[in-house]
Amino acid sequence: DAGVIQSPRHEVTEMGQEVTLRCKPISGHNSLFWYRQTMMRGLELLIYFNNNVPIDDSGMPEDRFSAKMPNASFSTLKIQPSEPRDSAVYFCASSFTRQGYQPQHFGDGTRLSIL
Amino acid sequence: GENVEQHPSTLSVQEGDSAVIKCTYSDSASNYFPWYKQELGKRPQLIIDIRSNVGEKKDQRIAVTLNKTAKHFSLHITETQPEDSAVYFCAASKESGGYQKVTFGIGTKLQVIP
Numbered sequence A: 001d002a003g004v005i006q007s008p009r010h011e012v013t014e015m016g017q018e019v020t021l022r023c024k025p026i027s028g029h030n031s032l033f034w035y036r037q038t039m040m041r042g043l044e045l046l047i048y049f050n051n052n053v054p055i056d057d058s059g060m061p062e063d064r065f066s067a068k069m070p071n072a073s074f075s076t077l078k079i080q081p082s083e084p085r086d087s088a089v090y091f092c093a094s095s096f097t098r099q100g101y102q103p104q105h106f107g108d109g110t111r112l113s114i115l
Numbered sequence B: 001g002e003n004v005e006q007h008p009s010t011l012s013v014q015e016g017d018s019a020v021i022k023c024t025y026s027d028s029a030s031n032y033f034p035w036y037k038q039e040l041g042k043r044p045q046l047i048i049d050i051r052s053n054v055g056e057k058k059d060q061r062i063a064v065t066l067n068k069t070a071k072h073f074s075l076h077i078t079e080t081q082p083e084d085s086a087v088y089f090c091a092a093s094k095e096s097g098g099y100q101k102v103t104f105g106i107g108t109k110l111q112v113i114p
Helices: none
Strands: A005-007 A010-013 A019-024 A029-037 A042-050 A053-057 A065-071 A074-079 A088-095 A108-112 B002-009 B010-014 B017-027 B032-038 B045-051 B054-057 B063-068 B073-075 B086-096 B099-104 B108-113
Touching: A010 A019, A010 B063, A019 A088, A019 B054, A029 A074, A042 A065, A042 A074, A042 B099, A053 A065, A053 B099, A074 A088, A074 B010, A074 B045, B002 B086, B010 B017, B017 B108, B032 B063, B045 B054, B045 B063, B063 B108
Parallel strands: A010 A108, B010 B108
Antiparallel strands: A005 A019, A019 A074, A029 A042, A029 A088, A042 A053, A065 A074, A088 A108, B002 B017, B017 B073, B032 B045, B032 B086, B054 B063, B063 B073, B086 B099, B086 B108
16 A cells, blocks of 8 residues: 655745645545644644545635545645745645544645745 | 643653653543654654543553543653654544544654663
8 A cells, every 4th residue: 555645745835826735545545634734833634525525624724725635536735825824744644434433644744835 | 622732842761761741632522542653754653542442552662541531641652762752642533523533732752862
């Protein structure tokens, strides 16, 4: 199993530009999570999908952030327009949700720097 | 919502000593408590977890204890080794709206001094 695959690993761009982060969950997993990690706030859940449907997006900071999951094997997190305060590591994680909790498996993350 | 507090934020121990990281949670409905280890520049990885119907769980040098009454749980690492150096996150999870909502602690940076 290749695990959760994220791209790009690093992204440096100027403020105001659109940023798109990509995630391929583990095959067979039906839940997908996007997290943002910073020194100050730790790991914050941005949005959660179950069976490709957004279930909880209460962590999305503002309208500049949007996420989609068009199919079971792909999700995107988009920031438009980007701002310096969006600089962070963004992780995608997936799990197989069934009766009883199943642990989340994280991707390697995307280190985003907005200049 | 759930609030998870984690202490200490940093911890230095000599190689071979034990390390203990403590977490408290606020929501008594939380029923699953995973611990993740994150090495520098890498992904968080699950190292051990415990469910609310269990008080203690061990896996070689790692153990986790849970006190549901007091709403706190702890990670214990014995015979620490330099490769244990990392950031450790606790988390509390409960069912909410048909799925498990996970709240992470802020993390503990563990340094094992050779």
